[in-house]
Amino acid sequence: MAEEVKSPAPPPPPQPQPAKTGPSGGPEGEQKPTAEKPVAAKPAAPAKPAAPAKPTGPVPVPWTSPMVEKHRSQYGSGLDPQTYLGQNYLTVDRSLIPDILRLLRDEEQFDYCVDITAAHYPKREKQFDVIWILYSFPRNERVRVKTQIADGASIQSSVSIWPTANWLEREVYDMFGIKFDGHPDLKRILLPDGWKGFPLRKDYGILQQDKEWVQINLGIESGQ
Amino acid sequence: MNDRSHLDLETPDKTYLDSNELVINMGPQHPATHGVLRVILKLDGEKVLGTECVIGYLHRGVEKIAENRTYTMFNPYVDRMDYCAAVSNGLGYCEAVEKLMNVEAPPRAQYIRVILTELQRIASHQLWLGTHALDIGAMTPLFYTFRDREEILKIFEKYCGARLTTHAFRIGGCQYETYAGFEKDVKNFLTFFAPKIDEYEVLLTTNRIWLERTKNVGVISGPDCIALGVTGPVLRASGVKWDVRKAQPYANYKDFDFEIPVGTNGDTYDRYLVRMMEMRQSMRIVEQAVNGIPEGPIMGKVPKVIKPPVGEIYHSIEAPKGELGYFIVSDGSTQPYRLRVRPPSFVNLQALDVMVRGLLVADVVAVIGTIDIVLGEVDR
Numbered sequence: 001m002a003e004e005v006k007s008p009a010p011p012p013p014p015q016p017q018p019a020k021t022g023p024s025g026g027p028e029g030e031q032k033p034t035a036e037k038p039v040a041a042k043p044a045a046p047a048k049p050a051a052p053a054k055p056t057g058p059v060p061v062p063w064t065s066p067m068v069e070k071h072r073s074q075y076g077s078g079l080d081p082q083t084y085l086g087q088n089y090l091t092v093d094r095s096l097i098p099d100i101l102r103l104l105r106d107e108e109q110f111d112y113c114v115d116i117t118a119a120h121y122p123k124r125e126k127q128f129d130v131i132w133i134l135y136s137f138p139r140n141e142r143v144r145v146k147t148q149i150a151d152g153a154s155i156q157s158s159v160s161i162w163p164t165a166n167w168l169e170r171e172v173y174d175m176f177g178i179k180f181d182g183h184p185d186l187k188r189i190l191l192p193d194g195w196k197g198f199p200l201r202k203d204y205g206i207l208q209q210d211k212e213w214v215q216i217n218l219g220i221e222s223g224q
Numbered sequence: 225m226n227d228r229s230h231l232d233l234e235t236p237d238k239t240y241l242d243s244n245e246l247v248i249n250m251g252p253q254h255p256a257t258h259g260v261l262r263v264i265l266k267l268d269g270e271k272v273l274g275t276e277c278v279i280g281y282l283h284r285g286v287e288k289i290a291e292n293r294t295y296t297m298f299n300p301y302v303d304r305m306d307y308c309a310a311v312s313n314g315l316g317y318c319e320a321v322e323k324l325m326n327v328e329a330p331p332r333a334q335y336i337r338v339i340l341t342e343l344q345r346i347a348s349h350q351l352w353l354g355t356h357a358l359d360i361g362a363m364t365p366l367f368y369t370f371r372d373r374e375e376i377l378k379i380f381e382k383y384c385g386a387r388l389t390t391h392a393f394r395i396g397g398c399q400y401e402t403y404a405g406f407e408k409d410v411k412n413f414l415t416f417f418a419p420k421i422d423e424y425e426v427l428l429t430t431n432r433i434w435l436e437r438t439k440n441v442g443v444i445s446g447p448d449c450i451a452l453g454v455t456g457p458v459l460r461a462s463g464v465k466w467d468v469r470k471a472q473p474y475a476n477y478k479d480f481d482f483e484i485p486v487g488t489n490g491d492t493y494d495r496y497l498v499r500m501m502e503m504r505q506s507m508r509i510v511e512q513a514v515n516g517i518p519e520g521p522i523m524g525k526v527p528k529v530i531k532p533p534v535g536e537i538y539h540s541i542e543a544p545k546g547e548l549g550y551f552i553v554s555d556g557s558t559q560p561y562r563l564r565v566r567p568p569s570f571v572n573l574q575a576l577d578v579m580v581r582g583l584l585v586a587d588v589v590a591v592i593g594t595i596d597i598v599l600g601e602v603d604r
Contacts, residue, residue, distance in 0.1 A: 058326060058535060084535055085323065112450050114540070119553050119562040133538055133551065133566070137450065137464070140471050144538065164453030167574050175287070190280035190603055199288050200562075206285075206292060 060084040067108055075100070089144035097147050098156040101132065105161050110134040110143065113162035116169055118176045120201045127151045128178055132158070154179035157186075175200035245273065252281050256359045256589040259599030263576070263588065270584050275577045279570075282603035290563035295321050295395060295530040298560070303389040305565065306601040308351050310390045311344035311380070312543040318393045319474055320539035320550035322524070324532040325395075332520040333397035334476040339410060339513045340383070340392055341475075342506040346417070347376040348544035349499045353424060356496075356593035360437045365427055372420050375413050382409065396526030410514045414507055421503055428496070438492035442579040442591035445490055452578065453571045456546025458595060461498045462490030468542035475541075479516075480509045492594040499596075531558055545569050545596050565604060569597040 063083035068090075072079055078093035079100070092100050104110040114133040121127055126148040135142050149155055157180035158165045169180045170189040177198035180186055188195060197204050214220060246269075251262040260281035266274040286305060290298045302317040303310035315337055322328060329337065354369035377387040382403050384392045392398070428434045444454070446462040459466060467484045469477040485501030487494030532554040540549035546568025553562040572595050579591050 058533065060535075085326065085537060087538060113453055114547065115538075115549060115551065115564065115566040117551060117564040131551070133549070137466060142472075142538070162453065163451050164571060164574060167570065168453075188280075190283040192280070199285060200291075202291075204288075206288060 058085050063088045071100075071103065087142065087144065089146055091146045094147045094149050094153070094155065097145075098158075100145060101158050101161055104134060104143070104145070108136065109138045110136045112137060113158070113164050113168070114142070116158070116165055116172055118172050118178055118200075120176060122202050124148070125150065128176060130155060130172070130178060149178065151177075154181050156181050157183040159183055174198070177201070250585075250588065252278075257592055258355065258597060261573075261592070261597070261599055261602070263592070265585065265588065267585065272580050272583055272585065272588060275580055275588070277573060277576060279573070279599070280603050282599050284604065286604040287563055287565065290560050292559065294558045295532070295560060298563070299393075299395065300389065300391045302565075303391055304600060305567065305604055306348075306543065306545065306548075306569065306598045307388055308598050309344050309348040309544045310388060311340050311392050312348075312541065312548065314391060314393045315341050315475065316539065316541040316543065316548045316550055318395050319541065320537060320552055321395045321530065321532065322526075323539050324535060324537040324552055324554055325526070325530070327396055327524050327526055329397040329524050330521045331476070331518050333393075333522045333524070335513050335517040336398050336402060336522065337393060338475055338477065338480070339510055339517070340380070340390075342510045342513070343376045343379060343410070343413075345506045345544045346503050347373050349503050350376075352499065352544075352593075352596045353496075356590075356596075357428065357434075359589050359593045360434070362428065362431070362434065365424055368420070368424060368427070372417060375416060379406070379409050379413065382406070394523070395530055397521070397523035399523070401522055407514050407517065410510060414511055414514075417507065421500065425500060429500075435493065437587075437590055438496060438594075440489070441492040441583065441587050442594055443489065443491045444575055444579050448578060449490070449575070452575045454546070454575050456542070456544070456568055456572065456596075457495055457498045457502060458546070458572055458575070460484065461487035461495040463488055468540055468547055472540075474539070477509075480512045482506075482509050492590055495594045529558060531556065540566065543568055545598070545601070546572055567601045567604060569595075569599075569601040570604075573597050573602055 060082040061084075063081040065081075065088075068079075068081040072081070075096055078096045080091040082089055082091065090100070112135040114135050115131075116133075117131050119129045119131070121129065128149050128151070130147050130149060132145040133142065134145065147155070155178065157169055159169065159180075160182070166184065167189060169183055170186060172178050173180065173186055174188045174191055175198055187193065191199070197209070199209075211221075246267040248265050248267060249262060250265055251257040252260040254261075257263065262278040262281070264276040264278060265272055284304075286301055289301060293301070299314065299317060302313040306313050318329075350369040350373040354366035357363075357365040380390050380392070381387045383406065384390050384400055392400075444458070444462055446459070446464045449459045449462045449464060455466075463486055465484050465486045468474070469482075470484055482505045485498050485505065487498050532552075534554055534556040536551070536553040538549055538551045540547050542548075547566065548568055549566030551562075551564040551566065552560050555561040576591060576595060579595075580588050583591070
């Protein structure tokens with residue numbers, strides 16, 4: 001039986017692997033270029049880059065508002081306000097994060113922390129984007145705060161600003177391995193405590209955990 | 225609303241009459257935890273000193289799956305998160321991708337979406353009411369609600385062939401045109417269901433046992449709800465009049481006339497009342513939608529291969545349990561580069577600890593019920 005499973009097994013592994021490297025290998029390197037390419041390539045040869053020209057549509061534009069103007073003078077280049085498809089976001093230098101988050105809650109009334117999440121770009125020097133999605137009840141307005149941090153670096157916890165950050169930060173830690181300084185109880189939340197690796201990193205293949213588990217617990221090669 | 229919450233989450237050290245502190249497990253195999261939720265209770269006699277939730281037993285890695293599927297392929301997966309409100313999940317996901325692609329579903333599709341989503345809200349609240357009442361000891365509502373929920377599921381089944389994990393919508397609109405007699409079925413349901421809500425209320429609203437078990441149980445204030453990110457009926461029962469459908473309207477909700485029911489005390493009883501009123505409001509919306517449903521196409525101009533431009537988007541809807549958000553990062557390929565689901569149940573469950581401190585063990589069951597969690601969504 002195991003033999004039978006084995007023989008069809010070899011073909012599938014190569015199949016998912018290219019699919020895996022597709023989203024993990026290609027995009028993060030190309031992500032920025034594709035956004036800039038159309039602008040640069042357009043006048044040169046409009047016939048050739050027909051495919052990359054397609055996503056030109058919406059492009060992030062600088063976001064101006066009284067709130068942004070007020071704080072931009074104070075923080076200068078550490079703060080990059082942009083808007084994309086009508087949604088505003090601030091790209092903030094990592095060192096300014098605790099200040100900016102507190103300022104957004106205390107002075108700008110962003111009293112509801114909707115979500116904290118991250119994204120992994122393994123080819124970048126600072127591999128992770130950490131994203132806070134905030135909402136203000138009095139202003140009925142959303143804003144996203146984004147920062148880049150390197151692998152192994154930690155970031156100030158915002159549990160003291162919004163208690164809801166507790167589980168949200170634990171999930172980011174669980175899935176990406178990003179540490180939050182000052183978090184009261186930073187441990188895995190969805191995965192078991194003994195879990196190896198951080199699943200939402202791009203270099204974490206979806207088959208590896210399964211194969212290992214099957215080998216250890218069943219003593220056979222995984223059929224996947 | 226500017227009042228800051230003052231959450232004191234320290235566990236009191238002194239126990240009553242020097243009795244020993246007791247730590248017990250509730251769940252994960254417990255019928256009143258609505259799935260595989262494990263709550264570690266720290267008790268002094270029968271009084272709860274503190275809790276810790278252990279979750280993740282139903283974790284399937286939905287966000288990782290999304291990165292390995294195309295946008296279209298991932299669509300049915302979202303039904304499996306909050307499986308009691310699959311239609312709402314689908315609406316949120318489809319709208320998020322549509323927003324990312326800068327397309328809009330045609331008006332007829334919007335109406336079909338609203339009708340089905342509001343029916344789903346009623347069905348979800350019915351399921352909540354039946355199980356919540358059963359937890360507290362009232363068995364009859366369970367049979368009543370399941371009997372009536374069946375009528376909604378029949379409409380879903382006739383519309384798209386599935387009852388629970390419906391996959392009713394597609395990116396860009398709806399795949400299926402309504403069946404012959406759809407509007408009649410929906411209208412029949414409305415006339416059928418109006419007296420049934422009264423029936424539920426006769427059973428519970430003034431029932432003395434129900435009042436004793438729910439009044440002043442699991443109280444949470446509005447500022448605390450905001451600080452803890454709690455949304456949905458729980459937030460509204462604490463007196464904060466906020467609903468994504470009104471605050472930041474999506475689909476075509478701004479065409480409909482409805483109200484946001486709010487409570488005052490933020491206790492289990494108010495949350496019950498808010499959800500009962502929400503069912504009536506949903507019926508109002510369905511009635512307006514089914515009477516105004518326009519003719520026209522049901523699918524927008526969406527390419528066969530879904531390839532959103534490079535960018536990121538956050539889109540949220542008012543699911544029956546609270547704010548359900550999707551944060552999608554696109555790298556311009558056919559697969560999401562990163563897809564994050566902001567699940568209302570997960571965030572709301574965090575409030576359990578605040579709500580049950582100082583109550584009895586039996587009240588923990590009532591409070592878990594009143595938050596209305598679905599573990600499929602908590603764990604994803």
